[in-house]
Structures are given as structure tokens and as C-alpha cells.
Amino acid sequence: MSTVIGASADLVLFTTNLPGFLSFSSPHRRRAGPRVNTMLQCIFVISDSGNILELDEFLCRVADIISDYLGGLNEDLIKDNFVIVYELLDEMMDNGFPLTTEPNILREMISPPNIVSKMLSVVTGKSSNVTSTLPDATQSCVPWRKTDVKHATNEVYVDLVEEMDSIVNSDGNLVKCEIYGEILVNSNLSGFPDLTLSFMNPAILNDTCFWSIGRIPKDKAPSLTGNLTLEAGMDSLHICPVFQAKFKIMGVALSGLKIDKLDAMNMPNPPYKGFRALTRSGEYEVRS
């Protein structure tokens, strides 16, 4: 059984209890936190064999942006804010072709429904959530940044966040261990500076990926959890469960990757630079 809760010419959002590929149950990417089973599915109808990863990436992006705007992604939220959802879908896709998916630019075209904008509308009497001018960034050559950013502070913070995926066997041996890292930059720099980040030991990197700079989600502090107590009278388990361990180590990048320096060019005043490293568990499994 499925219910349509929103649609544009190319995209249908609906809830369903049918599992299926090319649809996802939660907007959260693996890196962003645990997956919540909301059973909201995003379906894309195509008439040819399609560019598979483009579809997948786009659907993920749509879900990310909508949940970013609405503070979640579920049927009720979409029904309450369907006008914004329509506006977003409209800007994100035209005639089956992805258009603008950069959150920064969309945010300038369509302001999100938050408390501040609600307050603003009460105070000023203006209640439109759409700016009447086109964002500059649509014309800028750097799609994620508008041309005239101004910040009161002159700071840049670099977080080196690593996640460790590993499987530990019942005999304590490490079956597999991998580390994935992301570098998150929170920049409060005005204008259009050029930043170069260099590492002390770049040779240890296996494969690099340039992540686009977006908003860093509010840190959901992970905590160490999990106690397993067997019921009284039970001396062993029938099945062998797999335990997932969670941990967080501040101040250390487990891979040993170290940041050498951050050069800022094109800046009138040298900014304050902050560095931080963090390691947390990704998929850390202990087999019993």
C-alpha cells in the first residue's frame, strides 16, 4: 500500500511499505548517523536504462535537502510543508534533468521554514519564503559559494574526522579494518580566498575524494553503549549475535594523518585557524 504525498513532473515522493531498490527509507547517509526506518520512498521513473549512479545520487541529494529544510523527512512533515517541497523539487529538476542541488544556492532562492524566518515575517509583515532576486551564485563559477560573502569573524576551522570500520572475530582477531576520513571545514572567511591544505604524510592516503563544502550537521555526540546480560539461568546463547561497538577518540586521527599547514591566499588579514582531529567508530563489529 502506498500513498503519494508529493510529486513534481519527474519525481514522486510517497510512503510505502514495499521494500525496493532505487528508493530509500531514510535520508541519512551512512556517515551522517543511524538510519531511521521511516519508510518514505523516493521513486524516479525513467524510460531508458538510465545513468544508475546519477539517479541514486540525485535521490539521495533530494532527500538530504528536503530533510535539511524540514528538519526531518517523513510523511507528515512533507504534508505540512508541501509548498516548500514543490518549490525545491521545481528548482532541483527540470524536465528530468538535474538543475540546482547546491544547498547554499537553494537556501538563497527559497529560505527554509525556521523560527527565525517566521519571527521575521511576523515582525516585518513580509511572509514570503522566496527571495525575489536570483542568488548571485547561479552566475558564479564556484557553484557552492556566492560572490560576496561577508563574515564578522575571520576564522577557519578544520576538523579531520576519521571513522573506523572493522570486524573483530570471536577469537579476538581482526578480520578487516579500514579507516575512512573526511575533512570538514567551517569557514568564516569573507570574500573569495584560496585555501590550500597540506598534510605531513599524504602518502598514507589510498584514495582521495574532494568533498564539496556544505553545512556541517549539528554534532550528534555518540556515546559508548551496550550492556549484554544473559537472563538468569541461561548459560549460553543459541545464536551468535554480533555486537556493535561505538566509541569516539578526541584529538587523534587513527590513521596517523597529520595536517601540516593551511595557507590562505587572497586575504587581506590572516585568519584565525583552528585544527581538530577526531576518530570515531564506523561499523565496528565484534562477533561472538
Next chain:
Amino acid sequence: MAPPNLSQRAPSPSPSQPSGKSEISDLKMQLRQLAGSRALGTDDSKRDLFKKVISYMTIGIDVSSLFSEMVMCSATSDIVLKKMCYLYVGNYAKGNPDLALLTINFLQKDCRDEDPMIRGLALRSLCSLRVANLVEYLVGPLGLGLKDGNAYVRTVAAMGVLKLYHISASACIDAEFPSMLKRLMLNDPDPQVVANCLSSLQDIWSLEASTSEEAAREREALLSKPIVYHILNRIKDFNEWAQCLILDLASNYIPSESDEIFDIMNLLEDRLQHANGAVVLATIKVFLHLTLSMTDVHQQVYERIKAPLLTLVSAGSPEQSYAVLSHLHLLVMRAPMLFSSDYKHFYCQYSEPSYVKKLKLEMLTAIANESNTYEIVTELCEYAANVDVSIARESIRAVGKIALQQYDVNAIVDRLLQFLEMEKDYVTAETLVLVKDLLRKYPQWSHDCIAVVGNISSKNVQEPKAKSALIWMLGEYSQDMADAPYILENLIENWDDEHSSEVRLHLLTAVMKCFFKRPPETHKALGAALAAGLADSHQDVHDRALFYYRLLQYDTSTADRVVNPPKQAVSVFADTQSSEIKDRIFDEFNSLSVIYQKPSYMFIDKEHRGPGDLSEELGNLSVGSEPVDNTLPTQRYEANDNDLLLSTSEKEESRVQASDSSAYSAPEYDSSSLSLVSTGIQSEAPLSVPGLPAYNPQASTDIDDLLGLGLSITPAPPPLKLHPKAVLDPGTFQRKWGQLGISLSQEFSMEPRGVAALTTPQALLRHMQGQSVQCIASGGQPPNFKFFFFAQKADEPSSFFLVECLINSSSAKVQVKIKADDGGASDAFWTLFKSALSKFGLP
């Protein structure tokens, strides 16, 4: 902007939704009041009403009756109101073309607004109306839009041209929009405009190409060196989605020299590090396709793309992992050594969804080789105890598949036998099926396996496949298992409780085999089995029982030879997918074809298929026009798949059954006569059973014929003679091929030396010429060859045989389709052809 049309659906009785007309007429009245009002705050109340209307529309209530009121209210400067209005209009205009005319005015006015955002939005809505008779109002604003000073409007206009083309192709072409788009594409400073122009042009030209030659030329021109280079050089300016589009264009580009290939690859190298997986995969496609003809570079490309692919698997969403894993699987089939040292990347994490796990298991199976088998099998054995039963089953199957691939199976067989001791129903069931397949390939293991299998109580095995496997082993190795006859006897006693016909068929065969090995202990069981089989309601079971009965009656030693022929170990289990199909899938890299594991023509309707798609298959044959049907029957592969489950002897039997079941009608038996079978059968003397209908020699010769036992009495047809110097021109061949139906279609395996000699198509041509079979067209590259042969009857010059012959030199499989003017002679021709082909490669 158009939600699916659900207006027919009855509104649900939920209190939040309007149940009848009253709410809508209420809305209508309120909208009307607001339409003329210019009071302060009108926009706010309008907005509330619009929201209500749109929410009704979204949940599928038909609010089209408000059309004129909505249009009346649309005169506003508020952009959100405008957007909602556009949405409403876009949704209902198609159903109300007359009313849609009302909106043209305000949309056209908005197209001239000073704010580029409103101009863009209005133009987009105007193009989305999809009403054919409003096309005339569309052309003007579109033309202006393409020349607009603001890039946003031009972006919208470029896409609008494509929308117009879909509404009215002629209006679009007449207004010369395509040539305007082309100019924009080459000159516009804004990358998004360029990208939209490119995608519109691609669609328009490929749709036009079937009717107009000029369009076909234009389509080719999009892939010409200047255009591709022009766009590729700017690729970094484009956004990620446009980059995918451009990379797709580049993957279709055919460079004229190898320097170009390296230029393009150098240019695109850093795209492999893009954050968007779609860009990475599209780049990989370009690399792979560009280097197809350069084997060395192709291998280096594999090495280069390994790391980005593995990152994509681990770092993205599960859906992305799934898609990328499907691609890895495709690649590993082409370059098996590629990931053999990275096997740990494919270990399953507990929390992954099972569809990802399943693919990872397939990957582990595919990359297993001598160096990593031990680790992989150890890991797979961990999964056998997995909570998720389907994954546990898959992993056991994976272990079995690895065992069938490897030469060193010692350790694996031990593991499999340990599975049998785990005493979980599904584990036992899967393992039994695997042990059966293993024994077919490695008969030398029978001693170890049988010892363990013998300890399994058949009562614990319920699944038909597993039960069949167990019964097969009981029959096949009954001489080694002390109580095999008694277990079989037990099973036969419960014949009526056995619901699966597959199991009953196996039971019949097993008890026959057992009988010939240990007659005194089995004869009772055999009699009971035949009796039960003859009384069985399932046609196949009944027929097989009858067949065995008659076989025994005819001659027991013949029956022995039929049921227990000397068996050769199976060296290679048939591949279910032809390499031709695999190549097609590889051509469609980075599309759904890879996920579905079938080329797009198998799952896409004809009208959506790109033109020129069909001719590709035969493009590399030496004669241009090919008289071949392009759709490969999928059933054939499915049939192969089923065959895998049957042992070789059973395959023969089932074939006999299938072709023989109509040759005679089953006479009635009473069970009293059947009991005599068991008493008489101990002696080797011919059976004579009172009460049976007279023995019909004709029927038995039919059977003998089919079994190839050489006892045929039917007079042989006059030998077929072929004209040694047959002549047929390609045109006539093609015409004949089109007219004639297939009179014979066969598959067989070629002798190894024949395959070895088949290095080029020409070698076989010369050989066949010596056998009076001429070739008219040939082509293909190792391992796939395709030939079209013809031959002429020596005494009847007008009677031709036409042959399509597909040879796969790696699997040694030959598929032959014969068409003949004289259909009756095609069998004789087939014999000639086959013997000619099998002589190939003889010194």
C-alpha cells in the same frame, strides 16, 4: 509539477479531507471574493486558500473546477502565490485546454517581468502546459528567452525548447530553435545553459534522426571532435550533473588516433576523485570504452579505477554500494585477477542490508583464487551461522561455487561436511545440493562425502531440492552405502506424502540405479516404486515410471546401460549467460542494465529504445545487412539454468521423456500385474507379464532410436548429397532467411581440438568448404564467432540449406539454426553438418 492523476480515486473518509462538493464550492466562493479585492492582507488569505487547493490536488481530489477562479486570483506580485498558481495550472491545463487559454495572458506578461526569476518561472510554466493548440503562444516567449540577458532564463528556455518539441515537433523545427540551441551551446558563457542546450539537442536530434537525414548528420556532429573537445575542455566549470551528461557524451566519442585517447584520459583523470559517485562512475565508463582496443592500457585502467570504486562501495549509501557492487561484479568477470588481493573489502558488515550482502557474496565467489580461497572460505563459513537465513544459505552456496571453481578442494569439502553436522535444517539442505554437484565434478571425493551423507536421516531433509540431491546420491552410490536400498524403500513407502514431483522423479531413477547394483535387496522397492509411479497423477512421474517399466521389460541389460551409463566427471558447469550478452551489458556500463544483469533491450519497450541500438549486435560481421532476428530468447537461458540441476543421465532421461511422451498412449494397468514385475525380474530372462497388452515392437524401436542405441529398424532415408560448388548470392540468402522458418535448432559441444583450431573465422570457412558447405558471412572475435553457411542439394539445385552458427570457443558451445527449402531433409543435413564440424581441427 504534475502529481500523478489520482482524481478518479474516491476520496477517503478521513475527516481532514473534503468528503463532497461543498468544500470545493466553498473554496470557489472565497476565491471569487478575493479575486477583485485590493485590500491589505489579501495575499495572506489568498495564500491560505491556494495552499488548501494545492493540498487537495496533491492528495488526489479533483479541484479542476476552480480553474477560472484560480486564474482570476493569479494577478499578484507575491512570488509564492505565483509559484502555487503555476503549479496548479501546470497540473490541470492538459485536461482543460480551453481554460488554459486564460492563463496564457498572465504567463506571457510574467515572461516580460523585470525580475529574471519570475521570467524564468513563467517561461518554465508556459512550456509545461502541454496543450497542443497553445503552441503558437509559446514560440515568441521561448525565442526571447533564448536571447535573454540572464543565464537563469536562458537555462529554462533551453529546456523549454525540448518541451516544445515534445508537444509539437514541427513548430519547434520551423522556428529554427535547434540551430539557436547549437549556437548557444558553443558560445554561451554560462555552463548550465550549455549543458541544457546539449541535453535538449541530444534528445531532439536522436528523435528526429529516424525521419530526417539532416538530423542524423547533426546527431553525428554532436560527437565530432571539435564539439566534444570544446565541451570537455570546460568540464570543470559545469556542475556535477552536467558533468555526467558530458562524460556520457565522451563515452560515445570515437577518437581517431591513440594520442587523442591519452589526451582525454589526462584531462579527465581528476574526475575520478570527484565527490559525486555519478561523476566517478561516468568517468570510469569513458576510460573503459576509450581503451577497449588497447589491451595493455585497458589493464592499466583497471588498476587505476580500483581504488575509487572500492571507496564508492564503502563510503556511500547502501543503494550506492549495491549499484557499484553490480559494476564491480561485471568488471571482475572480465578481469578476474583485478580484486583478488582486495577481497577483504567484500566482507559483509552485519548491519548492511541483505541486498548488499548478497552481492558481496557473489563478489567473493568471483574473486576467489588459489591465493585467497582459504581466507574467503573461512569468512563465508562465519556467515553460515548468520541470523539472516537467506544470507546463510547464500554463503553456503558461495562456498560450493568456490569449491566447483578451484582445483584444491580438500579444505572446502571438509568445511562442507562440517556444515552437515551443524544440524540446522536449511544448512543441511543447501549443503546436500552442493555435495551432489561436487560429486559430479570430483567423483574421487565420493568416499568421504558418502560416509557423512549416509548418516543424515532423510526425515530431517524436507526441501525438495535437498531431498532430490540426497536421493540422487543414494541411487548413484548405493553400492557404497550399506543401507541405501532400505532408505529408498522407506521413502517409497511414504510415496503419497511426497508432494514434490521432482522428488518422486528422482526417487524412481534412484531406485532403478540401486536395483541394478543390488538387485536382491531392491527388487521389492522397485516394484512398489513402479506401481506407485504408474498410479501417480503427475504426468512426468507417470511417464517415467512407464518408461522404466517398458525398458525393463524389453531388456534388462539395455535398461542397465540406460540408467547407469558410465559417467564422465563434469568439467565445467554451463554458464547461464552468453558472453554476447555480457558484452552488451558492458557496453551499457553505468546503467540499469548492469543492475538487472540484462541488456536494455530485454527490459525496455521498443518505443523508448534509442535508434540504432539494434544494429549494433551485428555491426562487426563482414556482410553489412544481416538476416538475423535480434531478440535472443531469454527462455533459453532459463532452460539452461534448470538443466544445471539435473545430472547428465537425468538430462538424457528427461529429454527422452519430453519427446517420447506423445509417441504412445499409456495403456491401463492394474496393480495385480505389477506385483509380478518384481518377482520375474530377478532372472535375466525376458519378462512376460500376463495381463499386459501385447508388446509393441514399434514403440520400443522409437525409444531405442531416441537413445541412440543403434537398434533402429526403420529404413534409413537415402543419403543426402551436397553440391560441392554451391552458389548463392547474399541478397537471395537474406531473402530466403527472412522467408523460411527455422526447421532445426540445435546446441552441442565442440571437440577441444576443434576449438583450439578456431583462431580465426577463416580457418573454419576453408574447412567447411571442403565439406561442401559454403560460408556467406562470418565475423566476431574470440571467444565469440558467428557464421552464416549455406549448402545446396546435389540432385536438387533449387533446394538450399541455410545455417546460422554461433560458436563460443571458450565454452566450446555451438548453437546452430538450420533453415531449409526442404524441411524434411534438415535432419539429414544436420547430421552431415555436425560431422563436418566435428572433423574440424583433425590433422
